[in-house]
Amino acid sequence: MTGRPRPFLLGLTGSIGMGKSTTAEMFRAEGVPVWDADAAVHRIYGAGGSGAVALSPLVPGVVTPDGGVDRAALRAAIGEDPALLGRVEGLIHPLVAEDRAAFLAAAEAGLVVCDIPLLFETGADAWLDAVLVVTAPPEVQRARVMARPDMTEQDFARYLARQTPDAEKRARADHVIDTSLGIEHARGQVRSLVARLNGSRNGGNDA
Incomplete structure:
Protein backbone atom coordinates (compact mmCIF):
# COMPACT_ATOMS: atom_id res chain seq x y z
CA MET A 1 0.00 0.00 0.00
CA THR A 2 1.27 3.48 -0.83
CA GLY A 3 -0.64 5.22 1.93
CA ARG A 4 -1.85 7.92 -0.48
CA PRO A 5 -5.15 9.64 0.35
CA ARG A 6 -8.35 8.15 -1.04
CA PRO A 7 -9.50 9.98 -4.18
CA PHE A 8 -12.61 12.13 -4.22
CA LEU A 9 -15.37 9.96 -5.69
CA LEU A 10 -17.77 11.81 -7.99
CA GLY A 11 -20.76 9.76 -9.07
CA LEU A 12 -22.04 10.37 -12.61
CA THR A 13 -25.56 9.37 -13.56
CA GLY A 14 -28.51 10.34 -15.70
CA SER A 15 -31.57 8.74 -17.22
CA ILE A 16 -31.49 7.14 -20.67
CA GLU A 30 -9.62 15.98 -18.87
CA GLY A 31 -7.43 13.19 -17.50
CA VAL A 32 -9.92 12.03 -14.86
CA PRO A 33 -10.08 8.23 -14.38
CA VAL A 34 -13.62 6.95 -14.96
CA TRP A 35 -14.87 3.66 -13.54
CA ASP A 36 -17.79 2.40 -15.66
CA ALA A 37 -20.28 0.17 -13.83
CA ASP A 38 -21.73 -1.23 -17.07
CA ALA A 39 -18.25 -2.10 -18.34
CA ALA A 40 -17.54 -3.84 -15.03
CA VAL A 41 -20.65 -6.00 -15.45
CA HIS A 42 -19.57 -6.87 -19.00
CA ARG A 43 -16.18 -7.97 -17.68
CA ILE A 44 -17.79 -10.04 -14.95
CA TYR A 45 -20.20 -11.70 -17.41
CA GLY A 46 -17.57 -12.12 -20.12
CA ALA A 47 -15.56 -15.20 -21.01
CA GLY A 48 -13.56 -16.28 -17.99
CA GLY A 49 -15.28 -13.71 -15.78
CA SER A 50 -16.25 -14.37 -12.19
CA GLY A 51 -19.97 -14.08 -13.01
CA ALA A 52 -20.19 -17.53 -14.59
CA VAL A 53 -18.69 -19.20 -11.52
CA ALA A 54 -21.09 -17.31 -9.25
CA LEU A 55 -24.25 -17.90 -11.30
CA SER A 56 -23.84 -21.44 -12.64
CA PRO A 57 -25.14 -23.13 -9.45
CA LEU A 58 -28.07 -20.71 -9.29
CA VAL A 59 -29.13 -20.68 -12.95
CA PRO A 60 -28.32 -23.97 -14.75
CA GLY A 61 -27.49 -23.53 -18.42
CA VAL A 62 -26.53 -19.88 -18.11
CA VAL A 63 -22.82 -20.48 -18.80
CA THR A 64 -21.68 -20.30 -22.43
CA PRO A 65 -19.09 -22.69 -23.95
CA ASP A 66 -16.40 -19.99 -23.63
CA GLY A 67 -17.02 -19.67 -19.91
CA GLY A 68 -19.06 -16.48 -19.94
CA VAL A 69 -22.67 -15.74 -18.99
CA ASP A 70 -25.44 -16.02 -21.59
CA ARG A 71 -27.24 -12.79 -20.70
CA ALA A 72 -30.26 -13.63 -22.88
CA ALA A 73 -30.68 -16.93 -21.03
CA LEU A 74 -30.27 -15.12 -17.73
CA ARG A 75 -32.95 -12.56 -18.65
CA ALA A 76 -35.27 -15.37 -19.73
CA ALA A 77 -34.75 -17.18 -16.43
CA ILE A 78 -35.51 -14.02 -14.47
CA GLY A 79 -38.58 -13.46 -16.63
CA GLU A 80 -39.87 -16.88 -15.61
CA ASP A 81 -38.96 -16.37 -11.95
CA PRO A 82 -38.82 -12.65 -11.04
CA ALA A 83 -37.68 -13.51 -7.51
CA LEU A 84 -34.46 -14.74 -9.08
CA LEU A 85 -33.36 -11.18 -9.80
CA GLY A 86 -32.67 -10.41 -6.15
CA ARG A 87 -30.56 -13.54 -5.75
CA VAL A 88 -28.60 -12.74 -8.92
CA GLU A 89 -27.96 -9.20 -7.71
CA GLY A 90 -26.85 -10.56 -4.35
CA LEU A 91 -24.12 -12.51 -6.14
CA ILE A 92 -23.13 -9.97 -8.79
CA HIS A 93 -23.11 -6.74 -6.77
CA PRO A 94 -20.18 -7.84 -4.56
CA LEU A 95 -18.23 -8.75 -7.71
CA VAL A 96 -18.93 -5.29 -9.14
CA ALA A 97 -17.73 -3.76 -5.85
CA GLU A 98 -14.51 -5.80 -6.11
CA ASP A 99 -13.98 -4.52 -9.66
CA ARG A 100 -14.47 -0.94 -8.48
CA ALA A 101 -12.11 -1.40 -5.53
CA ALA A 102 -9.39 -2.73 -7.84
CA PHE A 103 -9.87 0.23 -10.19
CA LEU A 104 -9.65 2.75 -7.34
CA ALA A 105 -6.56 1.07 -5.92
CA ALA A 106 -4.82 1.46 -9.28
CA ALA A 107 -6.02 5.02 -9.98
CA GLU A 108 -3.35 7.53 -9.09
CA ALA A 109 -5.58 10.58 -9.08
CA GLY A 110 -7.17 12.91 -6.60
CA LEU A 111 -10.52 12.76 -8.43
CA VAL A 112 -12.22 9.65 -9.83
CA VAL A 113 -15.59 9.54 -11.60
CA CYS A 114 -17.84 6.53 -11.03
CA ASP A 115 -20.20 6.19 -14.00
CA ILE A 116 -23.25 4.39 -12.58
CA PRO A 117 -26.53 4.30 -14.57
CA LEU A 118 -28.67 3.17 -11.61
CA LEU A 119 -26.80 5.24 -9.01
CA PHE A 120 -29.68 6.32 -6.80
CA GLU A 121 -31.59 3.11 -7.44
CA THR A 122 -28.74 1.02 -5.98
CA GLY A 123 -27.96 3.39 -3.09
CA ALA A 124 -24.50 4.27 -4.42
CA ASP A 125 -24.93 7.87 -3.27
CA ALA A 126 -24.29 6.58 0.27
CA TRP A 127 -20.58 5.93 -0.44
CA LEU A 128 -19.88 8.59 -3.05
CA ASP A 129 -18.53 12.02 -2.08
CA ALA A 130 -20.78 13.90 -4.53
CA VAL A 131 -23.15 13.17 -7.40
CA LEU A 132 -23.36 14.78 -10.84
CA VAL A 133 -26.60 14.32 -12.77
CA VAL A 134 -26.77 15.01 -16.50
CA THR A 135 -30.18 16.09 -17.72
CA ALA A 136 -32.11 17.41 -20.70
CA PRO A 137 -35.73 18.43 -21.33
CA PRO A 138 -38.14 15.49 -21.83
CA GLU A 139 -38.64 16.25 -25.53
CA VAL A 140 -34.88 16.21 -26.14
CA GLN A 141 -34.51 12.98 -24.20
CA ARG A 142 -37.31 11.30 -26.16
CA ALA A 143 -35.93 12.42 -29.53
CA ARG A 144 -32.47 11.08 -28.68
CA VAL A 145 -33.74 7.74 -27.43
CA MET A 146 -36.22 7.12 -30.23
CA ALA A 147 -33.49 7.83 -32.80
CA ARG A 148 -31.61 4.74 -31.60
CA PRO A 149 -31.82 1.66 -33.85
CA ASP A 150 -34.57 -0.81 -32.91
CA MET A 151 -35.83 1.35 -30.02
CA THR A 152 -39.59 1.13 -29.45
CA GLU A 153 -41.99 3.13 -27.31
CA GLN A 154 -42.41 0.03 -25.14
CA ASP A 155 -38.66 -0.26 -24.64
CA PHE A 156 -38.41 3.43 -23.77
CA ALA A 157 -41.23 3.13 -21.25
CA ARG A 158 -39.55 0.08 -19.69
CA TYR A 159 -36.27 1.96 -19.27
CA LEU A 160 -38.03 4.91 -17.67
CA ALA A 161 -39.92 2.63 -15.28
CA ARG A 162 -36.64 1.23 -13.94
CA GLN A 163 -35.05 4.63 -13.39
CA THR A 164 -35.55 7.26 -10.72
CA PRO A 165 -37.42 10.20 -12.33
CA ASP A 166 -35.16 12.93 -13.70
CA ALA A 167 -36.67 15.59 -11.45
CA GLU A 168 -35.86 13.53 -8.36
CA LYS A 169 -32.33 12.86 -9.59
CA ARG A 170 -31.76 16.59 -10.06
CA ALA A 171 -33.16 17.36 -6.62
CA ARG A 172 -30.78 14.86 -5.00
CA ALA A 173 -27.71 15.84 -7.03
CA ASP A 174 -24.79 17.97 -5.87
CA HIS A 175 -24.07 19.09 -9.44
CA VAL A 176 -26.23 19.18 -12.60
CA ILE A 177 -25.28 19.61 -16.26
CA ASP A 178 -27.94 20.27 -18.90
CA THR A 179 -26.64 18.52 -22.01
CA SER A 180 -29.28 20.09 -24.27
CA LEU A 181 -27.28 23.34 -24.27
CA GLY A 182 -24.64 21.88 -26.58
CA ILE A 183 -21.42 19.89 -26.47
CA GLU A 184 -19.18 22.89 -25.82
CA HIS A 185 -21.35 24.10 -22.95
CA ALA A 186 -21.25 20.65 -21.36
CA ARG A 187 -17.48 20.42 -21.89
CA GLY A 188 -17.04 23.79 -20.22
CA GLN A 189 -19.15 22.66 -17.27
CA VAL A 190 -17.07 19.49 -16.93
CA ARG A 191 -13.80 21.44 -17.00
CA SER A 192 -15.11 23.91 -14.44
CA LEU A 193 -16.23 21.11 -12.13
CA VAL A 194 -12.92 19.25 -12.43
CA ALA A 195 -11.00 22.43 -11.60
CA ARG A 196 -13.30 23.21 -8.68
CA LEU A 197 -13.13 19.74 -7.14
CA ASN A 198 -9.38 19.46 -7.61
CA GLY A 199 -8.94 22.96 -6.21
CA SER A 200 -11.03 22.08 -3.17
CA ARG A 201 -8.95 18.97 -2.48
CA ASN A 202 -5.72 20.93 -2.89
CA GLY A 203 -6.76 23.61 -0.44
CA GLY A 204 -7.98 26.10 -3.05
CA ASN A 205 -10.68 28.64 -2.41
CA ASP A 206 -13.03 27.35 -5.10
CA ALA A 207 -16.55 26.98 -3.74
Whole structure:
Protein backbone atom coordinates (compact mmCIF):
# COMPACT_ATOMS: atom_id res chain seq x y z
CA MET A 1 0.00 0.00 0.00
CA THR A 2 1.27 3.48 -0.83
CA GLY A 3 -0.64 5.22 1.93
CA ARG A 4 -1.85 7.92 -0.48
CA PRO A 5 -5.15 9.64 0.35
CA ARG A 6 -8.35 8.15 -1.04
CA PRO A 7 -9.50 9.98 -4.18
CA PHE A 8 -12.61 12.13 -4.22
CA LEU A 9 -15.37 9.96 -5.69
CA LEU A 10 -17.77 11.81 -7.99
CA GLY A 11 -20.76 9.76 -9.07
CA LEU A 12 -22.04 10.37 -12.61
CA THR A 13 -25.56 9.37 -13.56
CA GLY A 14 -28.51 10.34 -15.70
CA SER A 15 -31.57 8.74 -17.22
CA ILE A 16 -31.49 7.14 -20.67
CA GLY A 17 -30.82 9.62 -23.45
CA MET A 18 -29.46 12.34 -21.18
CA GLY A 19 -25.86 12.21 -22.42
CA LYS A 20 -24.15 10.37 -19.58
CA SER A 21 -21.72 8.39 -21.74
CA THR A 22 -20.70 11.49 -23.68
CA THR A 23 -20.12 13.34 -20.41
CA ALA A 24 -18.02 10.46 -19.07
CA GLU A 25 -15.78 10.77 -22.15
CA MET A 26 -15.36 14.48 -21.40
CA PHE A 27 -14.02 13.63 -17.95
CA ARG A 28 -11.61 11.13 -19.50
CA ALA A 29 -10.45 13.83 -21.91
CA GLU A 30 -9.62 15.98 -18.87
CA GLY A 31 -7.43 13.19 -17.50
CA VAL A 32 -9.92 12.03 -14.86
CA PRO A 33 -10.08 8.23 -14.38
CA VAL A 34 -13.62 6.95 -14.96
CA TRP A 35 -14.87 3.66 -13.54
CA ASP A 36 -17.79 2.40 -15.66
CA ALA A 37 -20.28 0.17 -13.83
CA ASP A 38 -21.73 -1.23 -17.07
CA ALA A 39 -18.25 -2.10 -18.34
CA ALA A 40 -17.54 -3.84 -15.03
CA VAL A 41 -20.65 -6.00 -15.45
CA HIS A 42 -19.57 -6.87 -19.00
CA ARG A 43 -16.18 -7.97 -17.68
CA ILE A 44 -17.79 -10.04 -14.95
CA TYR A 45 -20.20 -11.70 -17.41
CA GLY A 46 -17.57 -12.12 -20.12
CA ALA A 47 -15.56 -15.20 -21.01
CA GLY A 48 -13.56 -16.28 -17.99
CA GLY A 49 -15.28 -13.71 -15.78
CA SER A 50 -16.25 -14.37 -12.19
CA GLY A 51 -19.97 -14.08 -13.01
CA ALA A 52 -20.19 -17.53 -14.59
CA VAL A 53 -18.69 -19.20 -11.52
CA ALA A 54 -21.09 -17.31 -9.25
CA LEU A 55 -24.25 -17.90 -11.30
CA SER A 56 -23.84 -21.44 -12.64
CA PRO A 57 -25.14 -23.13 -9.45
CA LEU A 58 -28.07 -20.71 -9.29
CA VAL A 59 -29.13 -20.68 -12.95
CA PRO A 60 -28.32 -23.97 -14.75
CA GLY A 61 -27.49 -23.53 -18.42
CA VAL A 62 -26.53 -19.88 -18.11
CA VAL A 63 -22.82 -20.48 -18.80
CA THR A 64 -21.68 -20.30 -22.43
CA PRO A 65 -19.09 -22.69 -23.95
CA ASP A 66 -16.40 -19.99 -23.63
CA GLY A 67 -17.02 -19.67 -19.91
CA GLY A 68 -19.06 -16.48 -19.94
CA VAL A 69 -22.67 -15.74 -18.99
CA ASP A 70 -25.44 -16.02 -21.59
CA ARG A 71 -27.24 -12.79 -20.70
CA ALA A 72 -30.26 -13.63 -22.88
CA ALA A 73 -30.68 -16.93 -21.03
CA LEU A 74 -30.27 -15.12 -17.73
CA ARG A 75 -32.95 -12.56 -18.65
CA ALA A 76 -35.27 -15.37 -19.73
CA ALA A 77 -34.75 -17.18 -16.43
CA ILE A 78 -35.51 -14.02 -14.47
CA GLY A 79 -38.58 -13.46 -16.63
CA GLU A 80 -39.87 -16.88 -15.61
CA ASP A 81 -38.96 -16.37 -11.95
CA PRO A 82 -38.82 -12.65 -11.04
CA ALA A 83 -37.68 -13.51 -7.51
CA LEU A 84 -34.46 -14.74 -9.08
CA LEU A 85 -33.36 -11.18 -9.80
CA GLY A 86 -32.67 -10.41 -6.15
CA ARG A 87 -30.56 -13.54 -5.75
CA VAL A 88 -28.60 -12.74 -8.92
CA GLU A 89 -27.96 -9.20 -7.71
CA GLY A 90 -26.85 -10.56 -4.35
CA LEU A 91 -24.12 -12.51 -6.14
CA ILE A 92 -23.13 -9.97 -8.79
CA HIS A 93 -23.11 -6.74 -6.77
CA PRO A 94 -20.18 -7.84 -4.56
CA LEU A 95 -18.23 -8.75 -7.71
CA VAL A 96 -18.93 -5.29 -9.14
CA ALA A 97 -17.73 -3.76 -5.85
CA GLU A 98 -14.51 -5.80 -6.11
CA ASP A 99 -13.98 -4.52 -9.66
CA ARG A 100 -14.47 -0.94 -8.48
CA ALA A 101 -12.11 -1.40 -5.53
CA ALA A 102 -9.39 -2.73 -7.84
CA PHE A 103 -9.87 0.23 -10.19
CA LEU A 104 -9.65 2.75 -7.34
CA ALA A 105 -6.56 1.07 -5.92
CA ALA A 106 -4.82 1.46 -9.28
CA ALA A 107 -6.02 5.02 -9.98
CA GLU A 108 -3.35 7.53 -9.09
CA ALA A 109 -5.58 10.58 -9.08
CA GLY A 110 -7.17 12.91 -6.60
CA LEU A 111 -10.52 12.76 -8.43
CA VAL A 112 -12.22 9.65 -9.83
CA VAL A 113 -15.59 9.54 -11.60
CA CYS A 114 -17.84 6.53 -11.03
CA ASP A 115 -20.20 6.19 -14.00
CA ILE A 116 -23.25 4.39 -12.58
CA PRO A 117 -26.53 4.30 -14.57
CA LEU A 118 -28.67 3.17 -11.61
CA LEU A 119 -26.80 5.24 -9.01
CA PHE A 120 -29.68 6.32 -6.80
CA GLU A 121 -31.59 3.11 -7.44
CA THR A 122 -28.74 1.02 -5.98
CA GLY A 123 -27.96 3.39 -3.09
CA ALA A 124 -24.50 4.27 -4.42
CA ASP A 125 -24.93 7.87 -3.27
CA ALA A 126 -24.29 6.58 0.27
CA TRP A 127 -20.58 5.93 -0.44
CA LEU A 128 -19.88 8.59 -3.05
CA ASP A 129 -18.53 12.02 -2.08
CA ALA A 130 -20.78 13.90 -4.53
CA VAL A 131 -23.15 13.17 -7.40
CA LEU A 132 -23.36 14.78 -10.84
CA VAL A 133 -26.60 14.32 -12.77
CA VAL A 134 -26.77 15.01 -16.50
CA THR A 135 -30.18 16.09 -17.72
CA ALA A 136 -32.11 17.41 -20.70
CA PRO A 137 -35.73 18.43 -21.33
CA PRO A 138 -38.14 15.49 -21.83
CA GLU A 139 -38.64 16.25 -25.53
CA VAL A 140 -34.88 16.21 -26.14
CA GLN A 141 -34.51 12.98 -24.20
CA ARG A 142 -37.31 11.30 -26.16
CA ALA A 143 -35.93 12.42 -29.53
CA ARG A 144 -32.47 11.08 -28.68
CA VAL A 145 -33.74 7.74 -27.43
CA MET A 146 -36.22 7.12 -30.23
CA ALA A 147 -33.49 7.83 -32.80
CA ARG A 148 -31.61 4.74 -31.60
CA PRO A 149 -31.82 1.66 -33.85
CA ASP A 150 -34.57 -0.81 -32.91
CA MET A 151 -35.83 1.35 -30.02
CA THR A 152 -39.59 1.13 -29.45
CA GLU A 153 -41.99 3.13 -27.31
CA GLN A 154 -42.41 0.03 -25.14
CA ASP A 155 -38.66 -0.26 -24.64
CA PHE A 156 -38.41 3.43 -23.77
CA ALA A 157 -41.23 3.13 -21.25
CA ARG A 158 -39.55 0.08 -19.69
CA TYR A 159 -36.27 1.96 -19.27
CA LEU A 160 -38.03 4.91 -17.67
CA ALA A 161 -39.92 2.63 -15.28
CA ARG A 162 -36.64 1.23 -13.94
CA GLN A 163 -35.05 4.63 -13.39
CA THR A 164 -35.55 7.26 -10.72
CA PRO A 165 -37.42 10.20 -12.33
CA ASP A 166 -35.16 12.93 -13.70
CA ALA A 167 -36.67 15.59 -11.45
CA GLU A 168 -35.86 13.53 -8.36
CA LYS A 169 -32.33 12.86 -9.59
CA ARG A 170 -31.76 16.59 -10.06
CA ALA A 171 -33.16 17.36 -6.62
CA ARG A 172 -30.78 14.86 -5.00
CA ALA A 173 -27.71 15.84 -7.03
CA ASP A 174 -24.79 17.97 -5.87
CA HIS A 175 -24.07 19.09 -9.44
CA VAL A 176 -26.23 19.18 -12.60
CA ILE A 177 -25.28 19.61 -16.26
CA ASP A 178 -27.94 20.27 -18.90
CA THR A 179 -26.64 18.52 -22.01
CA SER A 180 -29.28 20.09 -24.27
CA LEU A 181 -27.28 23.34 -24.27
CA GLY A 182 -24.64 21.88 -26.58
CA ILE A 183 -21.42 19.89 -26.47
CA GLU A 184 -19.18 22.89 -25.82
CA HIS A 185 -21.35 24.10 -22.95
CA ALA A 186 -21.25 20.65 -21.36
CA ARG A 187 -17.48 20.42 -21.89
CA GLY A 188 -17.04 23.79 -20.22
CA GLN A 189 -19.15 22.66 -17.27
CA VAL A 190 -17.07 19.49 -16.93
CA ARG A 191 -13.80 21.44 -17.00
CA SER A 192 -15.11 23.91 -14.44
CA LEU A 193 -16.23 21.11 -12.13
CA VAL A 194 -12.92 19.25 -12.43
CA ALA A 195 -11.00 22.43 -11.60
CA ARG A 196 -13.30 23.21 -8.68
CA LEU A 197 -13.13 19.74 -7.14
CA ASN A 198 -9.38 19.46 -7.61
CA GLY A 199 -8.94 22.96 -6.21
CA SER A 200 -11.03 22.08 -3.17
CA ARG A 201 -8.95 18.97 -2.48
CA ASN A 202 -5.72 20.93 -2.89
CA GLY A 203 -6.76 23.61 -0.44
CA GLY A 204 -7.98 26.10 -3.05
CA ASN A 205 -10.68 28.64 -2.41
CA ASP A 206 -13.03 27.35 -5.10
CA ALA A 207 -16.55 26.98 -3.74
